[in-house]
Amino acid sequence: MAATHEYRTYLRNPVDMEAGQHRFHQPVPASEPSSRSLLIGTLAVMGLLQVASSMAILLHLTGYLQEADLSTAPHRPIEEVHPKPIVNALKDTRKKGQCKHPKDRMLASAHLPIKVNQGFPKKVEKAIVIEWDEVHGTLRNMSYQKRKLLVTVPGFYYVYAKTCFRYYNLGGLEEMPAVDVSNAQLIQYVYHESFKQNSKAGLLMKTGSTMRWNNTSYNMYCAQQGRVVYLDKGDALFVNVSNAWMLDKEAEGTYFGAIKFGN
Structure with a gap:
């Protein structure tokens, strides 16, 4: 009975109920700021x-x-x-030494056709020096003097020469030539004179053939040769031929020259 009385007393006191609620629902410290x-x-x-x-x-x-x-x-x-x-x-500093101004690196060349107005005696088989036409030829850093091609820039040169020989009798059998060409030796010589050896001439090239021509027909033969040789300043080149009176005096058939291509 005592318990029932206390329970009823508790229910009848609303103040105590609110206080109890406040005890059970106390606010927890907030962590909102952190x-x-x-x-x-x-x-x-x-x-x-x-x-x-x-x-x-x-x-x-x-x-x-x-x-x-x-x-x-x-x-x-x-x-x-x-x-x-x-x-x-x-x-590139290496290009400083590649200047083409020094004379030893200059290009040099020559091409000379045969001189037309020159005569050779017949019946002479001995080799005779050919005279070349400087006026109608080309010379670059080279010179021509006394039938010789002169070197002014030392270096390696390709030297070439071509000589054409021809003979024909337009008169026929009635005008037989006094010269026998049935066994004609047509030889070409190219000589080199060395300035360091007191201009002593040495044979550089030689070519040719012995031709058995017919006196009553047109006959022609060409000899051509070339080679590489080292030439010093002051050296000279010249060409000799046998039976020079039979030379073809056309620029396209007989000429002489040299081209420098290296040091």
Whole structure:
């Protein structure tokens, strides 16, 4: 009975009920300030990371665009792209020794056709020096004097000569020539005079043939030869032929020359 009385007393006192509710529902200390600080710090770190990644992407794209611009842009002289100190450093200093101004590196050549108005005695088989036409020929850093081609620039030369011989009798059997050409020796000699050896002449080339021609028909034979030889300054070249009176005096058939191609 005592318990029932207490229970009823408890139910009848609303003040006590409210006090009990307040005891059971006391507010818990809030952690809102610390959570807010943590949230702000997280957002700040994420913002910094985003800015850094954006800057990295921007720098990468900028470098790529510069490379593309340089590869597609028209090539300009190196002087326009780099300053003079860099240009001077990039220049090849070895080219300084490749100047073509020195005389020993000059080109030299000569081509001389046979001189037309020169006569040779018949019945003379002995070799005679040919005279060449300097006026209608070409000379470059070489000279011609007394039927000889003179060297002014030392070096390796290709020396060549061509001589054509011909004989024909337009008169027929009634006007038989006094010279027998049935066994004609047509020989070409090219000589080299060395300035260092007191202009002593030495045989450089020789070619030819013995022709058995018919006195009543047109006959022609050409001898041509060439070779490489080293020539010093002051050396001379000349050509001898046997039976020179039968030489073909046309520029396309008989000529003489030399070409320098190396030091």
